[in-house]
Amino acid sequence: MNENEFGYRIRQALNEGAERLDYKTAFRLEQGRRKALAAHRAATAPAYRPILVPAGGPLLEEDGQVGWGQRLGLIAPLLALVIGFVGIYQWQHERRINELADIDFAVLLDEAPIDAYADKGFGALLQTNFDEI
Amino acid sequence: MASAEELSAFLASVERRAFKQAQFAVRDADGALDIVQDAMLKLAENYGDRPAAELPLLFTRILQNTIHDYFRRQKVRSTWITLFSALGGRGEEEDSDPLETLEALAGSDGAESAEDKVERSQVIAIIEEEISRLPARQREAFVMRYWEEMDVAETAAAMGCSEGSVKTHCSRATHALAKALSARGIRL
Numbered sequence: 001m002n003e004n005e006f007g008y009r010i011r012q013a014l015n016e017g018a019e020r021l022d023y024k025t026a027f028r029l030e031q032g033r034r035k036a037l038a039a040h041r042a043a044t045a046p047a048y049r050p051i052l053v054p055a056g057g058p059l060l061e062e063d064g065q066v067g068w069g070q071r072l073g074l075i076a077p078l079l080a081l082v083i084g085f086v087g088i089y090q091w092q093h094e095r096r097i098n099e100l101a102d103i104d105f106a107v108l109l110d111e112a113p114i115d116a117y118a119d120k121g122f123g124a125l126l127q128t129n130f131d132e133i
Numbered sequence: 134m135a136s137a138e139e140l141s142a143f144l145a146s147v148e149r150r151a152f153k154q155a156q157f158a159v160r161d162a163d164g165a166l167d168i169v170q171d172a173m174l175k176l177a178e179n180y181g182d183r184p185a186a187e188l189p190l191l192f193t194r195i196l197q198n199t200i201h202d203y204f205r206r207q208k209v210r211s212t213w214i215t216l217f218s219a220l221g222g223r224g225e226e227e228d229s230d231p232l233e234t235l236e237a238l239a240g241s242d243g244a245e246s247a248e249d250k251v252e253r254s255q256v257i258a259i260i261e262e263e264i265s266r267l268p269a270r271q272r273e274a275f276v277m278r279y280w281e282e283m284d285v286a287e288t289a290a291a292m293g294c295s296e297g298s299v300k301t302h303c304s305r306a307t308h309a310l311a312k313a314l315s316a317r318g319i320r321l
Contacts, residue, residue, distance in 0.1 A: 001321070003307045007279030009321040010260060010310070014280050017257040018149040025162065029148045032170030037141055040177035044137075 135185040143188045151196055157265040158200045172196045193291045263313045267306050274302035
């Protein structure tokens, strides 16, 4: 019998021995395999990270750069917010000027009610207006 | 990249042989089970992204390294081993007469009526025992070449030695095994 033939017969015997493992050992091997597969799933699962994505699409283009469209999408709302604040300020300022003008006209035309002159607040308001003028 | 199904099928196909190889080396069923489980985990965690075709060689290497790690740990804890050997059954197993093992095996297979099946079990037990008695490098080379059916180059790569060394180890292992089996009246 040559070496290869001897090896073949030994292999047959070893295969038989491996197939005759007791239930407990086979069960523990199966448990070990399941643990390894769970570890494999954990190692190969994609990692999910929370990222902020604007409604128009992802922040980055395919080459990893931020596109002009995306930049505009970020800047435009900020610009609109600033313009809105300025507009509100101007509108309130105009309204206050108009109110003061109405009071001035009322005083000059002697249309202000007589009670107004007894009111401390009205006096203070007139004083403030004189200071501003 | 090996899919989960491919990895599962591969591990299922090698786990029993891996257990036997580890048992030949450490001569302890629990230790062998731990080694196989460690090896399977290492393969799945660190090499699960490799192609399925690479898994056999990778697993063989990992298994051999895990067996070597086991022996290193055992060496470090030699004090505990001495205590364990004195209290446990491993020492008795090493010193026991192989014929006693055969008798025990024959008894455990008593439920099987076929006499030839019992005899075959005895022969397998003796073969496994004699393989576990081979020097470590000879056993590794022999098992990889003739049980794992790896070629000389693959065996050399897995063992980290030259192809000439593999051939020498295999030849010596074959002759030593044939002589030991013949001495025990085993004819293949």
